[in-house]
Amino acid sequence: MIEATWIAFAFVMGLGARSVGLPPLVGYLGAGFALAGFGDLIGVGPRDSAALAHIAHLGVLLLLFTVGLKLKLGNLLRREVIGGGLLHFAISSLVFLPAILLLLDLLWQQALLLAIALSFSSTVLAAKVLEGKRELRAFHGRVAIGVLIIQDLIALAVMSLAAGELPSPWALTLFVLPLLRPLLFRLLDASGHEELMVLLGLLLALVVGGYGFEQLGLSSELGALAFGAMLAAHKRATELSNSLWSIKEVFLVGFFLQIGIGGLPDAHALAFAGAMALLLPLKGLLFFFLFLLFRLRARSAFLSSVSLTNYSEFGLIMASIVLPQWMIPLAITVALSFVISAPLNRIAHPLYERLARRLIPLERDIRHPDEQPISLGDAQVLVMGMGRTGRAAYDRLQEAGLKVVGLDSDPVVIEFSKRAGRRVLFADGEDQMFWQHLDMPMAEAVILALNDAEAKIISTRKLRERGFHGLVVSHALYEDIARRIQEAGVDHTYLTMSEAGAGLAEHVCRDLQARN
Structure with a gap:
């Protein structure tokens, strides 16, 4: 055969x-x-x-x-x-x-x-x-x-x-x-x-x-x-x-x-x-x-x-x-x-x-179509990656009264979030010039909700290299990837599927307590 x-x-x-x-x-x-x-x-x-x-x-x-x-x-x-x-x-x-x-x-x-x-x-x-x-x-x-x-x-x-x-x-x-x-x-x-x-x-x-x-x-x-x-x-x-x-x-x-x-x-x-x-x-x-x-x-x-x-x-x-x-x-x-x-x-x-x-x-000394932001203003939390995980984190933090800004490299995703009233800017976390020029004076925490593991690792290293001492958290699908992200300088890494299971169990516990 x-x-x-x-x-x-x-x-x-x-x-x-x-x-x-x-x-x-x-x-x-x-x-x-x-x-x-x-x-x-x-x-x-x-x-x-x-x-x-x-x-x-x-x-x-x-x-x-x-x-x-x-x-x-x-x-x-x-x-x-x-x-x-x-x-x-x-x-x-x-x-x-x-x-x-x-x-x-x-x-x-x-x-x-x-x-x-x-x-x-x-x-x-x-x-x-x-x-x-x-x-x-x-x-x-x-x-x-x-x-x-x-x-x-x-x-x-x-x-x-x-x-x-x-x-x-x-x-x-x-x-x-x-x-x-x-x-x-x-x-x-x-x-x-x-x-x-x-x-x-x-x-x-x-x-x-x-x-x-x-x-x-x-x-x-x-x-x-x-x-x-x-x-x-x-x-x-x-x-x-x-x-x-x-x-x-x-x-x-x-x-x-x-x-x-x-x-x-x-x-x-x-x-x-x-x-x-x-x-x-x-x-x-x-x-x-x-x-x-x-x-x-x-x-x-x-x-x-x-x-x-x-x-x-x-x-x-x-x-x-x-x-x-x-x-x-x-x-x-x-x-x-x-x-x-x-x-x-x-x-x-x-x-x-x-x-x-x-x-x-x-580079030509003009306005570029792929220009990135230089300041996050008064944002307290930065969410990198505005897919489903990033949007959910953004909305929950906003409900808690925190000032949040999201970043993504996909204009389609950015436009979708803007229509929903979110503050989202174009940026690529793997771009070293973005990190060199970015001003984030009020930021206290960064959530890495990017899809690519390498992008999370690079973003974490750039954050730490520029002197950011705030909280950095990330999610990962696999334990080996989580270890690599932690070695780059992340404070906490959560396994996506484990957290989903824990969240389901928490909902069940609350519902059972409510019935009793």
Whole structure:
């Protein structure tokens, strides 16, 4: 049973990658190459690769659908997203073109298509990394995803033109899609909270969005993304995204396996991948300076650029249509960029802290769209992270008569809390410049209700480094995470599930006493 082989290789290699501090996806890539190398021994043939390619495609569609669930149109219609995406595409294509012509004996038309394929960044890797760090809705995450969507749209247009294919005339019916949003909202409301909701997500991502767009001569990836974005404003969009998490993760393992299983490279393919890997830093530097040009602060520009410093799976899709002879060299190039980019993203925040003194002077001396507050005024308690836990803590403290202010890096969350009458400001707890400039003269306590454990640790250290001696408390899901937060300087760490159980028991005790 070939699926058992895939699972075994993916697990062993993923576990090995994690044990040396790399993301499991790097192990999945290695497993793909291992399967290609031992294909004759274990029976992996073209038919098996085709089946794996189908699984991988489903994973990409589900990923893009869940990305769409977290998108807002306003995040795309920004100068740094549109301008940065278009300028980077044009400049990087022109940078790669002479390098390819110098290295390879190709017609300029083929070299241009290859340069265009290399100008794109990986939507799958960036979205997975940002989602894993819970930064999809942070400012730098929204900028990175916005640029990726611009790139994906360009890629789809280039593939259509290069292949000589035009969309069906029925594609014009897409202009009525926004009219279907009320119907989609009703379907999501009616689907409940269990398997029907999961099936609705699969239906929209794979059937209506994926297969439906293909029948119109458009990209199935674009269809999945579009239907996810149509549901983004629904109050249960996050719940739907969470319900699809495990299914999407399993299918995405197939995506990373598929990159490697396409075949082992020869010396020329390895040389090409190595040369393109040497050019990869130029891609990130170009993003960084373009984002600075469009008024972003150095931190946002750096973190967004790191997310985009890789090569794209869309380059492989494009090669399969117009450059089939370059599939294996491009697969090696994409895989190598993942091996470089994934660990780099993991240390992006600490790396920025080390480089901040050199990067901050490069900022433009103007008002930045990601500006953060410099004073909390008369607030006695600071709540960092305004999700459900943070909002509950904020409301309870306010009822007790304390002056409270909330901070969050997600504008959608901020706007939601402001409509409810809460005082919430935009800020990112992992930004060292925020802590250096923040004035909190009346603050006596800080509650860390952030989702990411690393963000809690960094925030605690920054608080203590700036001389804050007040009360700092945090919640955590697991005991090992709680210990790490306490070692950073938190006064008290509460295990979320244990506290929920204790709260339920307290309610029961009070009700029993009232009855007696």
